[in-house]
Amino acid sequence: MQTADIRQRWLDFFAARGHTVVPSASLVSDDPTLLFTVAGMVPFVPYLTGLVPAPYPRATSVQKCIRTNDIEEVGKTPRHGTFFQMCGNFSFGDYFKEGAISLAWELLTTPEAEGGYGFDPNDLWVTVYEDDDEAREIWSRVTGFPDDRIQGLGKDTNYWHTGQPGPAGPCSEIFFDRGPEYGADGGPATDDDRYVEIWNLVFMQYLIDDVRSKTDFRVVKELPRKNIDTGMGLERVAFIKQGVDNMYEIDQVRPVLDRAAQLSGRRYGADHEDDVRMRVIADHVRSSLMLMSDGVSPSNEGRGYILRRLLRRTIRAMRLLGVDGPTFRELFAASRDAMKAAYPEVAHDYPHIEQLAIGEEETFLRTLSAGTSILDVAVAATKEAGRSELAGDTAFLLHDTYGFPIELTLEMAEEAGLAVDRGAFDELMTAQRTRAKADAKSKKKVLADLSVYSDFRAMGETIFTGYTDLATQSTVLGLLVDGRSVPVATTGQTTEVILAETSLYAESGGQAPDQGKIVGDGFELEVLDVQKPVKGLVSHTAKVVSGEIGVGEAATTLVDEEYRRGATQAHSGTHIVHAALRQVLGPNAQQSGSFNKAGYLRLDYGWNSALSPETRSEIEEISNSAIRDNLQVVAREMPLDEAKALGAMALFGEKYGDVVRVVDIGGPWSRELCAGTHVSTSAEIGMINIVGESSVGASNRRVESLVGLEAFRRFAAERALVSELTSTLKTRPEQLVDRVGDLVASLKAAEKKIQAYEAKALADRAPSLAEKAVRTGDVLLVAESLGTLGSADEARSLALAVRGRLADAASVVALTAEVGGKPIAIVATSPAAREAGANAGALAKTMAQVLGGGGGGKPDLAQGGGNDVTAIPAALDAVRRELGR
Incomplete structure (x- = not known):
């Protein structure tokens, strides 16, 4: 069966x-x-x-x-x-x-x-x-x-x-x-x-x-x-x-397992370890296919991290089966064919799914070899040192730089007979997350425990009137303060307000919540946020500006008209840009996420390469042409199947009910399922100004645009900047690029001359430094501070020059300098010095420890650094003591 x-x-x-x-x-x-x-x-x-x-x-x-x-x-x-x-x-x-x-x-x-x-x-x-x-x-x-x-x-x-x-x-x-x-x-x-x-x-x-x-x-x-x-x-x-x-081995999974066996040349059932790997591949490919069909994209956080982990475990398992090249095209096609009878959407969305999967595979294959080499070296060094645990900072490097999920490092280390210092890794991860949180904007609020909403939801769904009305009179069904239901909220308190009806748009579909007020007899509240904590229920987080609001009282929601105008411009602008992208790039450039608020829109879409300046300009021109053409914007509700039959675009990964809202801009030119608020005609958008285009994953790009008045203000600011530059450089606007280019070329030429002078001046210091060589133990030692330098490369070049001037003598050159406000140490040794037991890597590590950091390298040339500039003299003394023993 x-x-x-x-x-x-x-x-x-x-x-x-x-x-x-x-x-x-x-x-x-x-x-x-x-x-x-x-x-x-x-x-x-x-x-x-x-x-x-x-x-x-x-x-x-x-x-x-x-x-x-x-x-x-x-x-x-x-x-x-x-x-x-x-x-x-x-x-x-x-x-x-x-x-x-x-x-x-x-x-x-x-x-x-x-x-x-x-x-x-x-x-x-x-x-x-x-x-x-x-x-x-x-x-x-x-x-x-x-x-x-x-x-x-x-x-x-x-x-x-x-x-x-x-x-x-x-x-x-x-x-x-x-x-x-x-x-x-x-x-x-x-x-x-x-x-x-x-x-x-x-x-x-x-x-x-x-x-x-x-x-x-x-x-x-x-x-x-x-x-x-x-x-x-x-x-x-x-x-x-x-x-x-x-x-x-069931019919929905076995085809992927069989394809993995064919690609690897291994036979399923012949070897237990190979069998486990093939089953992992079959499971993870199917899981990844289904996750991506529901809109999840590989990333470094949350759901995307889980998906990325599954994909990378698959690649790793294929490598253990002896396949180093790409395999996702074949494996995912096999899973698609096995699953499409039960889930037709995987076939419909497959071009986008395949693009995501292959993009992730290409990215990881490029880094896997380098990361594996680093891990192999670290494993060998760990075993050589007689330790059974791989250092946490090595695991963190593999995660942070090479994209190895910690679980993959754990698996690979275990295969080599080692554990991983998970505590140290977790400390580094925690520190990184703390830094990230400090840079990120905090969420505006946290909704109460969902169970407190059950009584309010039992009264029925919140009716949204905001498509047609900016002001709606309603009744206060409930108030929540600090997650607890209360009968009243007074001046200065922040409360969640549950109303029977509202004209304020709750954040959803990529559109930010409305701004506005809730007013009534003797009270006024400033709306801070509007959310849907449970399906069908709208909660308004608001600060009581004056008076006292109570359950059962009449209240009116007032939408900030200017903000709503900007929000509708941005949301309709998102549809316009999406249509323009697909017109220029083709149907695979499908929206995978968006955010819009008054004056700004952000749209993520499936694509695996940056837009050229010409393509970006073309998309912007098509968007503004659609605005100029004053296309009609029509919204209507209909059954989901009817909407899809009309060609309405169901955005990848979005969830829809049985009855949906279809928004047309210019008829079929842009026809999407959308519950957001929109303008009446495209001309009301005003203007689209694409200000950014970037990567947000292996197969996802992001465009950012200013909309309406904000777009005009950006153009006005750029015009003022051009005017100021033309005045300062005494040239006409059309000649500005050439004039700036000439100045940049002149500056580069001047910088080259300065670098040549500085290099010569630095090289001229080699003879005097070589004369300072002092017999220390079995070697001649030059241990000097160079003061402040522009880069560590300068110190390295000078150390090699001094070592060269000491010819065949058993010599060690240990130089320190301050670079970018931090101390560095460079150690160079001659062959005779190394025969006498001097090791540049060990000496650099000794100096770096005094400087408050770390270091090391090869026996002939090594480098270290730290954080304490005042410890430079002590670091030089340390190398003198080490060699004088």
Whole structure:
């Protein structure tokens, strides 16, 4: 039975039994506490917890999931995968234990010819929570199993809760017995790989608090509305039904494994280590494909870092199979073909996915060889020194300079028989993050614990009136201060205001929130932020400027008209620039992210090379021509399928509901799905001035533009600058470039002459320095400070010149200087000095330690540095003492 068939049978079975079929949510979770959708129930959490009223009494889905907490186990066990699909059925206060158990048993044991999975009951086992007598009785009645086939287990395995106060309840699990050849008898309680868990049923029936651990909490009471959350592992059922040994050999994964075998010339099944590597490749390629199809791009942070780690582990595994060249074109195509039947979007979005994958592969292959060489040298030095742990700063260098995820360094070090000083690495990473945070803008605020919004959301969705109205009268449904619900907020307090209606736009779709006020009888609030903490609910963070606002009072939202005008110009300008990019570069230049606010827009798009000045100008000209043509901007709502049939562009990685808003600019010239605010005609945008174009990843570029009045101000400032330069240089504007070029050429020529004079003056110091050589131990030593120099290269050249003047003598030249406010040390040794035991690398390290830094190098020439300029005399004394012993 093919995986796609197993998936469809699930949906058909539950749809026929009154369940609403819910499409898989994105792998990018809406939950701010999660990087990814890690379980099938995640999209339903707001309904299961009562935060948002459930739109249906029962539902079913096949949810895409990503988990990487067990990434080291991938390929080693039959069931660990980073990407997996969870088949789920859910009841929101509808049926409970009896219904969930009966439905599960029916689907599993109904013959394949009748739409079921056709499992033999003799191959199935059941576990229940040890105190859940109700579930045990139902299972016994439904299945006819004897008591020993229904095993009771403890809270650590058969009790579910979130780890926080809230809903909880016992679990029941269904296992498949693979047979005696896979392990010991005794059922799931043996915790043996012989018994594969295929289905977990959660009976959400209690409210708990005082949660101290997985097994230590207080049950407060039974929930008034009990919920069901079940999950069947699609890949686990697939490898059982397809008669293979593990999930990597099922029809959706095996083609990638086979392609990796063909590319490497290795045979799957011939060598255990090679088999693990092929399974890692098959898993990681599929996971990466699905992540990128949901809009994740490789980066150094968050979700992008996880994706980058998967891609680079894949490259590493292929290298261990003996393949040093690129392979992603073949591997990803194999995964696309295996997955497109279940997920057609991977085929539709594949050109962009392939571009991202190949760009990342090219980038990492360029750095992998250099990084591996550095690691090999460090490993050899570590072993030579008799240590078993690789230095943390080496791991940090590989991460920071060569893009090695720390996990990759750990793996490669382990292969060489070494550990890594993870503590030192983490300290360096923490210091780097602290610096980054100091440079970054802090977030404007942190929303309250989401559970406090449940009562407000239960009153209905917040109605947004801002498409047509800048002022809307409403009612205060709730106030939150410091995350707690309060009846009133007074002058000087910052509060979250929940209203029934609002004209203020909440940040979403790349558009920054509106600015404005909330006013009423005797109070005025300045709006600081507008967000959607939970689906369908708008929260206004505002400062009470005067008076007192209370729950239940009438309040009016007032949008700052000038700011909104700028915001609409910027958002419509984003659509214009996107259309211009695609017109010039082609359909692969698809938007992958954006941000816009009054006067400014930023647009990220799939492309792997910088725009030439001519291309950038062409895009800017097309954009401004569209503005000049005063194109009509029309927004309308329609079903998603109808919008796609019209050719409306669903932006890569974005999430859309069943009903969407389509924004046309000039009809089909620009037609995108968008919930933002827009101008009425393109001429209202005013002007586009592209001010930046840069890389934001291996296959992503970013354009930045000023819009409207801000664009004009930039042009005006540039015009003033040109006027000032032409006046100062006494030339006409059209001759300015040539005039500046002449001046630059003259300056470079002058700098060359100065450098030549300085080099000669420096070289002239060599004879006098050589005359200062003093017999120290077995060598002649020149140990002098050069004062302040422009670069370390000057000191190095002078040290070599002095060593040359001392001819064949056993000589050591140790020079110090101040370069850029910091001390440096250069040591050069002659062959005779090295025969006498003098080592430039060791001496430079000795001097650098005194200077408060580090150093080293080859025995004949080495360099060090530090932070303490005042320690220069002590550093020279140190080398004198070292050689005088």
